[in-house]
Amino acid sequence: MKIAFYGSSLLSSYWNGAATYYRGLLSDLARRGYNITFYEPDAFDRQKHRDIELPAWAEVKVYPATEEAMRGVVAEAAKADVVVKASGVGVFDNELLEGIMAASRPEAIRIFWDVDAPATLAELRESPDHPLHRTMSALDLVLTYGGGPPVIEAYEGFGARRCIPIYNACDPTTHHPVPADDRFRADLSFLGNRLPDREARVEQFFLGPAGRLPKRSFLIGGNGWETKGMPENVRHIGHVYTRDHNAFNTSPLAVLNIARDSMASTGYSPATRVFEAAGAGACLITDAWIGLELFLKEGEEVLVARDGKDVADHVEALTPDRARAIGDAARARIMAEHTYTGRGAEVDVILREEAAQKRERSVA
Incomplete structure (x- = not known):
């Protein structure tokens, strides 16, 4: 056809x-x-x-x-x-x-x-x-x-x-584990464009935790953040080409997913970033939304945050071994059920x- x-x-x-x-x-x-x-x-x-x-x-x-x-x-x-x-x-x-x-x-x-x-x-x-x-x-x-x-x-x-x-x-031919890249090293990274119905949630789930954890490093990628005031421990790198998404996901301790307001309220709406990160074997922290369990299991394959404090607590408690175990479990689930x-x-x-x-x- x-x-x-x-x-x-x-x-x-x-x-x-x-x-x-x-x-x-x-x-x-x-x-x-x-x-x-x-x-x-x-x-x-x-x-x-x-x-x-x-x-x-x-x-x-x-x-x-x-x-x-x-x-x-x-x-x-x-x-x-x-x-x-x-x-x-x-x-x-x-x-x-x-x-x-x-x-x-x-x-x-x-x-x-x-x-x-x-x-x-x-x-x-x-x-x-x-x-x-x-x-x-x-x-x-x-x-x-x-x-x-x-x-x-x-x-x-x-x-x-x-x-x-x-x-x-996830397309495993394009999203998969790669060696870490110094350009994208951080304790927590977030990738997403600056949009009106996302910005407040980025402030709550990403910039707020960065302010709570001044000794930790945070990285934000995506368009539109150039004029946004941010804590000193947040680094902005602008648009990240898809060829760099694997390295962006594998290099930090954890990667954050933040749904837009409308997606979070509707539920059952995992962003492409969820599957890209899981496909690369990243440890994913996500804001909470209805239907998440259809894709990843909380506590084993993904860490879930109800607010900014939860994000900060996850980052502080996370060890490299724990992050690797969550990322490996997420990748196994995605490869089995969500390609x-x-x-x-x-x-x-x-x-x-x-x-x-x-x-x-x-x-x-």
Whole structure:
């Protein structure tokens, strides 16, 4: 089957947290025989910060961020058997959604793939004229980056025919243990862009503990933190390319995951960083959120913090041997249950089921 996938960026993770997710899933689907074309706009300086070469497993079409160019790539949806509009493309999102649905063939499988379901659902509740309300009945599937039962129930309440979470995972070919790198040595490291619904939680779970532990070293990576006031024992290194993520995860004593407000309140939403860190064998400390036990076991495969004091207590109590044991256990769990090979198998079954159902409906 031919897949036309319209997303933010496959080639760059710059201000684009979905890159790892897209790469892991689509490369596995390509190995299963799918012919994939990924359409991404030349926007937000992402093409200046590419962190992979053009992949052999997908054709990538980068188009200018203009309305005329957008209409050109929308027309190509007519060639595909599976048409995917991802959330958060960032340029002409509404026009892409309605245009792709109109251009795709009736027999094609039409999918809205939501990589930030809590935010999208909030928009749907607040905006009765949101184009997704108008196109929901034309969609065969809504697939989501996470969210579990709350997101499924919400989407079905808005009229989705089927809503299925396809969770993040680990690609062991790209995320794995590597030797420590002095650039990333610290007692606790955090990687994430500065976003409005994350900043307060970073202050609570990362900067607060740094202030409590002035003799410990803290490292923060990601865009937007240049102007943020921080304790003297916090070092900021800016954007970290995906090629350095393994070293970023293996070099510190522990790595911190902090969910955005909306993800934490929804639950069942592990970030890509969770699986990247676990895949590298890092000792992960995470803020608490509903559904964590589906992915990692508290106290054995991950350390859980309910507030900043918990984070500081974990860092003070952690020894290198204990950190290594937790990281090894997390890696074993992730490799057994949460790889993109497994996620790709899920999507493959879903697409084949949907194709069969569409054929049956057309005959009836």
